[in-house]
Amino acid sequence: MPSAAEVKALYRALLKEGRKFPNYNIREYVKRKTKEDFRAHKAEADASVVEQLWTKAKSEYEIAKRQAVVYGMYARCQRSIMDVPLQAVLQEQASSGPYGGK
Amino acid sequence: MRLTAGSNCLQALGVQSAGLVRGFAEQGTFLDKKDVTDRVLSVVKNFDKVDPSKVTPTSHFQNDLGLDSLDTVEVVMAFEEEFAVEIPDSEADRILSTSDAIDYLASHPMAK
Numbered sequence: 001m002p003s004a005a006e007v008k009a010l011y012r013a014l015l016k017e018g019r020k021f022p023n024y025n026i027r028e029y030v031k032r033k034t035k036e037d038f039r040a041h042k043a044e045a046d047a048s049v050v051e052q053l054w055t056k057a058k059s060e061y062e063i064a065k066r067q068a069v070v071y072g073m074y075a076r077c078q079r080s081i082m083d084v085p086l087q088a089v090l091q092e093q094a095s096s097g098p099y100g101g102k
Numbered sequence: 103m104r105l106t107a108g109s110n111c112l113q114a115l116g117v118q119s120a121g122l123v124r125g126f127a128e129q130g131t132f133l134d135k136k137d138v139t140d141r142v143l144s145v146v147k148n149f150d151k152v153d154p155s156k157v158t159p160t161s162h163f164q165n166d167l168g169l170d171s172l173d174t175v176e177v178v179m180a181f182e183e184e185f186a187v188e189i190p191d192s193e194a195d196r197i198l199s200t201s202d203a204i205d206y207l208a209s210h211p212m213a214k
Contacts, residue, residue, distance in 0.1 A: 004171065005195070008175055008195070011172060011175055012175050012178075012179070012191065012194065015176070016179070019183075035172075035176070038172055039172065
């Protein structure tokens with residue numbers, strides 16, 4: 001059975017792997033799914049269930065690592081609209097719009 | 103600084119690649135402690151599960167702010183994003199309060 005420190009380390013590793021996806025949707029999905037799944041079982045006491053979840057989480061970590069590399073290879077240079085901070089868009093519009101600027 | 107087309111592309115996408123794009127000439131400088139304190143506190147206050155009025159420069163994440171160990175991991179990840187640093191697991195486990203985070207980040211040469 002994994003120790004609390006090991007579980008935390010895997011949680012961290014999975015979240016870090018999630019950050020590497022260039023595609024907004026997949027990046028957010030990996031982070032959201034990791035958080036939800038770890039939280040759903042945070043009080044799991046049955047050793048055999050924990051062992052099963054631990055094995056599953058480790059294999060999912062391997063998948064995430066591999067897919068982050070693959071998605072990185074075929075990344076588009078165009079950003080998702082969700083990656084552009086709203087503040088920046090509003091400032092841009094304010095300075096270049098018909099009533100903005102000087 | 104010389105970059106390949108690939109890393110430019112990743113940068114444009116906002117991918118975390120601090121190690122990839124940092125030049126040799128860039129010397130580490132330490133951030134001002136007051137500035138670090140303000141930014142650390144704003145990161146913690148913006149965390150969903152935290153009551154912003156309870157956050158002080160010495161709050162303990164689990165005892166004072168009611169976060170669990172998974173939340174603590176998430177808060178440390180948020181610090182990494184805010185200050186563009188990689189915090190190794192051994193150090194991350196030792197950041198248990200806002201004061202730990204402030205001390206660590208103020209003494210980190212690459213924090214920005």
